[in-house]
Amino acid sequence: MNIILLGPPGAGKGTQAQKLVDDRNMVQLSTGDMLRAARTSGTEMGNKVAAVMDAGNLVTDEIVIGLIREQLEAGGDHGGFIFDGFPRTLAQADALNALMVEMGQNLGSAIELQVNDEILVERILGRAADAVAAGGTARADDNEESLKTRLMAYYKQTSPLIGYYHAKDKLKAVDGLAEIDAVQASIASVLDA
Numbered sequence: 555m556n557i558i559l560l561g562p563p564g565a566g567k568g569t570q571a572q573k574l575v576d577d578r579n580m581v582q583l584s585t586g587d588m589l590r591a592a593r594t595s596g597t598e599m600g601n602k603v604a605a606v607m608d609a610g611n612l613v614t615d616e617i618v619i620g621l622i623r624e625q626l627e628a629g630g631d632h633g634g635f636i637f638d639g640f641p642r643t644l645a646q647a648d649a650l651n652a653l654m655v656e657m658g659q660n661l662g663s664a665i666e667l668q669v670n671d672e673i674l675v676e677r678i679l680g681r682a683a684d685a686v687a688a689g690g691t692a693r694a695d696d697n698e699e700s701l702k703t704r705l706m707a708y709y710k711q712t713s714p715l716i717g718y719y720h721a722k723d724k725l726k727a728v729d730g731l732a733e734i735d736a737v738q739a740s741i742a743s744v745l746d747a
């Protein structure tokens with residue numbers, strides 16, 4: 555079964571996706587991770603999107619849809635795809651439907667991790683501080699300024715997907731403020747329903 559994890563930055567999508575990879579042999583498709591990898595490897599596309607990402611804005615639909623298409627075409631034997639941080643716009647959601655049809659695949663649930671803004675800001679600034687304390691560097695977009703832009707992008711461009719998947723009868727909401735294990739259990743019960 556292929557699923558979408560939906561929610562604002564800091565909602566815990568990446569953490570929960572990792573659990574699903576470990577528990578269910580699913581494959582995490584995080585467009586954020588793909589874009590960061592493209593930046594590090596210095597590809598033309600990576601260089602092009604770097605400034606957009608650092609500011610907290612969305613990169614073009616064309617780029618992320620292309621990245622997802624490449625991964626879907628790679629195929630392989632696994633327990634399903636987890637779309638993490640994709641789709642983020644209605645155009646991406648339509649493109650994902652078309653890709654699923656084209657590949658003869660099914661889209662199961664869109665699981666919304668419900669949180670609140672104050673917690674998000676705390677989590678993200680905490681994530682940045684943890685990275686620095688561990689001797690690493692924080693994500694370039696994990697700062698207060700770009701966080702505001704990322705939240706605004708979420709509300710303006712991504713949150714309409716909640717209504718979109720609700721209308722398609724695919725939306726399942728879970729409490730993203732619960733402990734990690736409890737969120738994991740809620741997601742498991744959606745998948746096993």
Ligand code: AMP
Nearest residue numbers: 585586607610611612613618639640642
């Ligand atoms: P994330 O790791 O999901 O928080 O994504 C980090 C950044 O990558 C976002 O703030 C955007 O700039 C970019 N990005 C990731 N996924 C998408 C997407 N589906 N559409 C547009 N931009 C994206």
